[in-house]
Amino acid sequence: NAGVTQTPKFQVLKTGQSMTLQCAQDMNHNSMYWYRQDPGMGLRLIYYSASEGTTDKGEVPNGYNVSRLNKREFSLRLESAAPSQTSVYFCASSATDKNYGYTFGSGTRLTVV
Amino acid sequence: EDQVTQSPEALRLQEGESSSLNCSYTVSGLRGLFWYRQDPGKGPEFLFTLYSAGEEKEKERLKATLTKKESFLHITAPKPEDSATYLCAVYGGATNKLIFGTGTLLAVQP
Numbered sequence: 001n002a003g004v005t006q007t008p009k010f011q012v013l014k015t016g017q018s019m020t021l022q023c024a025q026d027m028n029h030n031s032m033y034w035y036r037q038d039p040g041m042g043l044r045l046i047y048y049s050a051s052e053g054t055t056d057k058g059e060v061p062n063g064y065n066v067s068r069l070n071k072r073e074f075s076l077r078l079e080s081a082a083p084s085q086t087s088v089y090f091c092a093s094s095a096t097d098k099n100y101g102y103t104f105g106s107g108t109r110l111t112v113v
Numbered sequence: 114e115d116q117v118t119q120s121p122e123a124l125r126l127q128e129g130e131s132s133s134l135n136c137s138y139t140v141s142g143l144r145g146l147f148w149y150r151q152d153p154g155k156g157p158e159f160l161f162t163l164y165s166a167g168e169e170k171e172k173e174r175l176k177a178t179l180t181k182k183e184s185f186l187h188i189t190a191p192k193p194e195d196s197a198t199y200l201c202a203v204y205g206g207a208t209n210k211l212i213f214g215t216g217t218l219l220a221v222q223p
Contacts, residue, residue, distance in 0.1 A: 004153075005154075019214055033210075040215060041116075041215065042200075042213040042215040042216065043157070043200070043202075043211075043213040044213075045210055046212065060208065090157070091158050092156075101147065101159045101162060102157075102159070102211060103159070104156030104158070105155045105156050105157050106154075106155050107154070107155070107156050
């Protein structure tokens with residue numbers, strides 16, 4: 001009963017390096033989301049995918065790209081990492097694009113030096 | 114602008130000392146208000162959804178209530194294992210996405 005699985009759990013990057021954060025869900029959910037969480041800022045939506053084959057920008061999309069590989073998987077890519085992207089990243093999924101209790105992964109703690 | 118504000122930022126209670134956390138919101142066309150619990154190093158865990166003013170939900174020592182402008186999470190006789198950050202989020206408004214508050218860090222001392 002895995003729910004939402006994120007990899008890796010921790011990552012340190014140098015400024016300018018690229019990386020992809022992976023997310024997979026096994027609940028047959030249509031919608032998937034990427035959030036970042038920073039102290040004092042709360043959770044902020046980066047990108048979301050309402051259904052397989054679609055992606056849209058959230059509140060803070062600059063510096064990121066996403067791919068909805070299939071219904072299960074939604075990846076987040078940093079093409080050229082910057083220190084401002086140091087954060088904890090959470091992937092979430094929900095049954096539809098409407099409300100109803102998002103299920104979150106355990107997060108990826110990313111540090112850019 | 115859609116907004117969610119939680120107070121207090123941090124709360125320290127003695128075991129058994131009941132209290133309430135507040136979540137005030139401004140959003141046009143509220144479609145749901147959510148409470149989540151987040152433990153250190155983990156993702157938020159869903160607790161409750163409230164849909165309309167006057168609605169209440171309960172789970173063990175937690176009770177969530179909703180008015181047209183705010184929600185309260187009442188904690189009755191808390192235990193140390195209730196220590197966590199409690200997040201409030203609203204769904205609706207211009208974006209039709211979850212908008213989160215910054216959370217209340219609750220510490221319950223034995």
